[in-house]
Amino acid sequence: MMKASNKTIWPIALLILFAYTPLSAQNEIPEESSQTETIFEESETDKFQETEEELEQIEDEYRELFDNRETTAEDAVKEPVESPQESFVSEPVYEADKTAWAALGIDPFSIKKFQPVKLGKDDFASIVFSRAMRTPVAALENPSNLAVASQTRWGLTLPLPLPVPTMGVSVQNSSFDLGTYNKYFNDGRLLSADELDNFVNLLKDGMDFQTELEFPSLVSFRFPLFVGTVFLNSGLYVKPLGTLPGEVLAMPFAGLKFNEPIQGDDLYFDVYAYLKSTVGFGTRYQLGSIGEVRAGISFNSYTGSFAMIDTDELTLLSTPDYIQVKGSVTGIVVDPENDDFANIPKITPGIDFGFAFKTRLSDLIPINLPSYFVNDLDFQVGFYDMGASLSSGNMLKKQFSIDGTIDDLMDLTEKDVDIDSLLNIVETTLDSNFIQTEDLAGKMKLMVTWQPLGRLMLQAGMTNFLNEGLGYESKPRMHLSATVFPLKWLMLNVGLDRINGEGRLTTGFGFTTRYWDFAVYTHATGLGENIRGGGFSLVNNIYF
Template identity: 25%
Template sequence: MNRKIFKVILTLTISVVLSNAQVFHTARSISLAGAYSTYDTGPDALLWNPANLGHSNIKIGFSFGIFPFVPFNSLRLFNNSINASWFNKYMASGLYLDENKKKEMLSFFSAEGLNFAGEMCGRIIGMRIGHFAFSTNLHFISSGNIPKVLLDIPFRGIKLEQDIELDDVDAFAQSYMSLDMGYGHLLESDIINSYFDSFSVGVTFRLLLGIETATTKDVNGTISVFKDGISMEGAASIKGGIGGFGCGIGAGISGKMKERLSFGLSVNNLFSFIRWTKSTKEYEFEYRNFLKPEDFFDDEIDSLFEAGIISDTLKDVSPFSTVLPVYIVAGFGYNYSKKLDIYASMIQFVNESWYSSLTPTFSVGAEVRYLPILPIRFGINFGGESGFRWGGGFSIGGRTYSFDFGFSQDSGFFNKARGFTISFGHEFRF
């Protein structure tokens, strides 16, 4: 693979992934803000708690989320600093930005700069047959960071002889397909039956087919402005792979008590990894140049920038692995009445990654069924990478078919939120 093709693919991986979103969430889990661990007994349970499959009373079911021309069924975008209200006030209102306004505007960014993330899941098909379930999904994940010093430049410019350090620029993107299958089995004994109406154990096995991965490495550089020109120097490398294979497992337990109370505990993505073995490359370059003011008005400015490249290499590297974060899910559900169910869940990632936080997430949600054909769901959660999230959604349908919709926002409400998730799905049941 030549250098230009590899760079184009890596660029598309990072930019396309940022426009999509979501890892293991669905319309129902999003509307409950993640209070979902005991809710589903179908394909969704594979990545929440496979033991729930043991409680399924549906013989055959199919679920999918892909509309024509819409290649995803859940999309999430999130950042750590700004929201729609910030954009409307400072960027879209025509407000004159004096020094105080610029200072106020830039105060929204933390010292570490602008962190952003995107996740997407496109379910091709999910299927349940009795206590078995199978699901095929496309996953796209990305995250990155822009240092605060770079965010200052468009509004404050660069002071003479000020050094702009570029060491904190990071980006990561990964896409893969998962083939998930699982089984839930009801256990019975005198001891179990004395405490539980039903008790199940379950396991999920995952086949992971890597599509693309790319991450920045060893980014460093400096931009300095002088009276007679701009000095730029730096180096960076991007490591990536196209094509890989991996696997993983998950396991859980789930029980129902006193006809109304349910609980569950699961460990997911155990030993999950993708081994990238095809087209594993590393692109490295070094740059050093001094541009004078008149150079920026030169028709050959592109060649001037290219002339500053000291080295530009694309080399083969040994196969490498990326690990999917392990997470624990615990929760319970309570059937308060025929028209109201209450749920609570806790999600704890075991290892930190580009798109997971070691801060646990606690969720509470409810489903209201005053109209049997229109269940309404809502929930809130605290913790995780966003600190706070609220969600809401609904289903339309009956016993054999339902259309599901879910929407949530991160770190605030409406224009004050710094991220959002939207999802939809369908399910046929027989």
């Protein structure tokens, strides 16, 4: 082969290079600084492209974390969560933390998607809540409870008078407690002089007593409508109360002492009874995706009467020669000789109303909790007996003055002597055929019910008395209780109340089936050796 000379190769190479050079480059006139500027522009572009790629990488990492935020506790705590700029978790989470939370079945490091609150009526928590709030007593204290979802087909409620009706009995006093009984009377021995004096001193200020007898749902009927629930109810309330003079109470123990008068000025007795008839309505509304609100209102009529006895002055004086009794007593009663019975009860109006809000916190908390944590929260505020009063006609007010002296005690014991002949009793009519009106104390009740678990219901409440009247208490009532439902139809309850500054411990059990409620509650006023009263209440209702 013949070798090409250098003169032949160079023209061919230049021709090929020229053919592959772009036209624009061929016509471009190079400048002195063009090469430097091109290098700088390429360097800045490369840096910008690298920064853009880093931002895209960071964005992809955040998007991946956000899309996979419903992770398990095990995945979330294997190693600290890190990102190019900042971490979702402020401190590293290690294996020990994972073990502690996993024991409770809780994953606090995963964020779940928001879901609307679902307050059904078929889950365990909703069922036991409904059965606790469906009673007529709950509707009387807050009409919004009429709107609680019913567990029966028709939503009807009827009280059962047999074997026992729904009722409550309570008795308490201010001076005589369990500790006093155990100290002075439990062992059957005779008291020493010092012990007797100490016991008498306990009674020197008198003894207040109060009794409550309630039949809140003698007649009760509850039925649903398309927009709510209608409630018809009638209940009877009887409340005797009074004060016994301390010196009179101590007289059987201390005996009569010569020339030391016994005063009974603070003798007082009052009893009032009334029938409360109610027409109520309650409804509920789903409040967006956070829960439900309930509202209710009841219109009441009150029919009742009362009697009162009060001592203006009462003195008993004993000397070696005679015994003297002197005093006056005023009484107000319904005139027994007036035949106009239609005017005795006066019908007076009153109103109850209330509101409630319920939500399921487990649906609102952005943390995955195990299924047995329900966290249902119900807040109620109710007003009842607002503007209520009792008014009775045909009333009679009389005063009895007593003045008598017994000179010879031996003749009184040995001879058949009529004591009435020794006492000068003067009867004076102060007023007759008049109308007596007394206000009832209106009340506001706040109640919070929390169900952390479906089987556990915790309640805290407060009752304030808004105006003076019959049943008024100067201090608000406080309430705490815990109710356990081992089964849907089995209820165990323990509660602690504070009434007039006295503690009250309540225990109860009952059966709350779909169609029947039966429960027994007992309570003791005071705790331990300070128990100075007690009572019980029964619940007996049927549902359709």
